[in-house]
Amino acid sequence: MPTEYVPDGSTEADEHSRQSITANTRPTERVPTAVPDDETPAAWCPHCARPFATERLCALHLGDRHRDEWTANQRDRYESAYDDESNELFIFHLKVISALVGVFFAFTYTYAFVWS
Amino acid sequence: MVTDRPVRPEGTRYLICVVLWLCSVWLFVGSAVAATGSVDLSSEPAPVPRWLVVSTGGGVIGASFLITSFVTDRETIRSVTAPQWSVPAWLLSPPVGSAIRLSSVVVLGVVVGGTVGTSSAISAFALLLVWSGWWAGYTMSVYLVGNTWPTLNPWRTIASVIAGWVSVDRSLPNWLDVWPSVGGLLGLVWLTMVTPLRTSPRLLAVVTVAYSLFTVAGGVVYGAPWFRHVDPISRLFRAYGRVAPFRRTSSGLTLTVPGSELTEGEARGEPTFIIAVLWVTTYDGLVSTPLWRELVETIGAVGVPVAMVYALGMGGGFGAFLLAYRTGTQHARRIGRTYITAQTIELRFARSLLPIAASYHFAHYLGSVLGVVALLTGILSQLFGGPIPVPSRPSWFGHAQLLSILCGHLLAVWVAHTTAFDLFTGRFQSIRSQYPFILMMIAYTMIGMWIVLHPSAQPPFVL
Numbered sequence: 204m205p206t207e208y209v210p211d212g213s214t215e216a217d218e219h220s221r222q223s224i225t226a227n228t229r230p231t232e233r234v235p236t237a238v239p240d241d242e243t244p245a246a247w248c249p250h251c252a253r254p255f256a257t258e259r260l261c262a263l264h265l266g267d268r269h270r271d272e273w274t275a276n277q278r279d280r281y282e283s284a285y286d287d288e289s290n291e292l293f294i295f296h297l298k299v300i301s302a303l304v305g306v307f308f309a310f311t312y313t314y315a316f317v318w319s
Numbered sequence: 320m321v322t323d324r325p326v327r328p329e330g331t332r333y334l335i336c337v338v339l340w341l342c343s344v345w346l347f348v349g350s351a352v353a354a355t356g357s358v359d360l361s362s363e364p365a366p367v368p369r370w371l372v373v374s375t376g377g378g379v380i381g382a383s384f385l386i387t388s389f390v391t392d393r394e395t396i397r398s399v400t401a402p403q404w405s406v407p408a409w410l411l412s413p414p415v416g417s418a419i420r421l422s423s424v425v426v427l428g429v430v431v432g433g434t435v436g437t438s439s440a441i442s443a444f445a446l447l448l449v450w451s452g453w454w455a456g457y458t459m460s461v462y463l464v465g466n467t468w469p470t471l472n473p474w475r476t477i478a479s480v481i482a483g484w485v486s487v488d489r490s491l492p493n494w495l496d497v498w499p500s501v502g503g504l505l506g507l508v509w510l511t512m513v514t515p516l517r518t519s520p521r522l523l524a525v526v527t528v529a530y531s532l533f534t535v536a537g538g539v540v541y542g543a544p545w546f547r548h549v550d551p552i553s554r555l556f557r558a559y560g561r562v563a564p565f566r567r568t569s570s571g572l573t574l575t576v577p578g579s580e581l582t583e584g585e586a587r588g589e590p591t592f593i594i595a596v597l598w599v600t601t602y603d604g605l606v607s608t609p610l611w612r613e614l615v616e617t618i619g620a621v622g623v624p625v626a627m628v629y630a631l632g633m634g635g636g637f638g639a640f641l642l643a644y645r646t647g648t649q650h651a652r653r654i655g656r657t658y659i660t661a662q663t664i665e666l667r668f669a670r671s672l673l674p675i676a677a678s679y680h681f682a683h684y685l686g687s688v689l690g691v692v693a694l695l696t697g698i699l700s701q702l703f704g705g706p707i708p709v710p711s712r713p714s715w716f717g718h719a720q721l722l723s724i725l726c727g728h729l730l731a732v733w734v735a736h737t738t739a740f741d742l743f744t745g746r747f748q749s750i751r752s753q754y755p756f757i758l759m760m761i762a763y764t765m766i767g768m769w770i771v772l773h774p775s776a777q778p779p780f781v782l
């Protein structure tokens with residue numbers, strides 16, 4: 204949003220950018236990155252040269268940010284990375300459900316114990 | 320519109336998840352019924368011990384994070400905070416703005432005049448206007464409705480009028496960074512604690528005049544950037560205003576979903592200032608707990624001046640909060656395995672703490688605002704010949720306090736979720752990198768609830 208003079212004398216408006224919420228993909232955006240000295244990135248994004256700690260993160264990034272410019276090969280990499288991640292997420296969500304059940308039970312019985 | 324990769328053969332998986340969800344809900348409801356069934360309902364239920372309320376607060380935050388972790392579709396997450404509506408522009412017409420600005424300067428004059436004056440009734444009214452009306456009530460309107468301070472700020476109006484006559488146009492030195500505003504905020508709140516600023520009209524007049532001279536001078540020399548970066552009060556309201564649904568844009572006024580502006584970040588030390596806001600709201604409550612009283616008395620017995628204890632507590636607590644936040648950011652970076660700089664992560668997650676600070680302010684000052692409302696209705700009823708009602712705290716008071724704290728934290732959890740999915744790559748990294756922030760929020764909820772649940776004693780004054 205360009206900085207415009209706001210009639211009431213304040214310029215508060217210029218910094219209210221809602222880009223990240225309204226824009227779907229931001230291929231031109233450069234997120235500042237820094238690689239620790241004792242690490243070597245496993246992959247760099249072919250479009251924006253952003254470093255990644257694993258190949259999979261790089262492939263996922265292609266789908267997050269570069270859908271308009273990716274090659275068929277990159278698309279395949281993204282899809283297989285997405286499926287891998289889905290498998291991991293499924294296991295993770297099973298753990299989350301058990302944690303939630305555990306928390307609910309712990310509190311229910313504590314309250315039952317306190318109130319009786 | 321491209322969306323995330325569509326779910327292909329995962330129907331069965333989600334069926335399993337749904338079935339497990341239903342089972343757990345059924346188990347939960349069943350056990351709750353069984354538990355309440357074993358309680359003798361004819362007798363008054365025993366009050367819940369404080370430790371249990373506090374840990375329930377932490378548990379609710381943790382559970383809400385676990386539940387949000389099921390929402391992993393970026394499109395869905397964005398759509399929650401995306402809606403916005405514009406508001407008719409005539410509300411912002413120049414005459415209205417000028418009238419508001421003029422009346423705020425008049426109010427400032429009334430406050431200073433009233434506190435200097437000899438009439439005790441008028442000076443009591445001025446005190447009430449400043450502390451319950453402005454510091455408590457107006458601040459609430461800023462985070463519940465919108466930041467009207469750039470227009471209302473009487474010092475800004477005066478400074479802009481003077482700047483029209485004398486033109487001193489300097490730019491703010493960069494080395495100042497965020498520190499003048501942080502120091503100013505901590506200093507002002509410290510002043511309200513160690514001096515009888517809240518009860519002595521004379522002292523309030525002195526401080527107001529000193530602050531006015533300083534602020535108007537700064538505003539004349541440095542212009543708008545002064546109120547944006549240096550003046551602690553303007554900056555405080557700007558931070559709180561980020562939570563509010565209404566906001567000023569270059570095209571007018573916009574109504575948005577509360578919290579939709581919190582996933583962004585602004586350079587120039589915004590995280591540090593937000594941590595300072597969070598700490599002063601906490602400290603404000605902490606000093607009225609019995610624990611603090613004991614601490615002050617113990618240290619005071621050694622011969623350390625009480626004002627010094629307050630200053631050390633203020634600085635030390637702020638340092639501890641800042642350190643905790645920075646450490647959390649480093650952990651988020653490591654756990655999520657991301658190369659995004661710690662500075663960027665710090666910047667983007669800082670505003671998720673603002674709803675927490677706002678809810679905590681609400682819980683802390685609700686009593687004083689209700690007191691003013693009761694007083695005003697009492698005066699009105701007396702004017703019309705009615706009886707003077709006895710002001711008393713409504714029965715829902717404690718619940719409203721705890722509820723506001725919970726709402727603030729729940730909004731914060733969602734904001735952190737949205738920010739993480741916007742900033743990080745993939746779904747798993749976005750979830751895992753939230754762990755440190757959620758742990759901090761759980762810890763903070765428990766501290767905050769513990770403070771609110773304490774009977775608020777008058778903090779030990781120095782005088």
Ligand SMILES: [Zn+2]
Nearest residue numbers: 248250251253
């Ligand atoms: Zn890229």
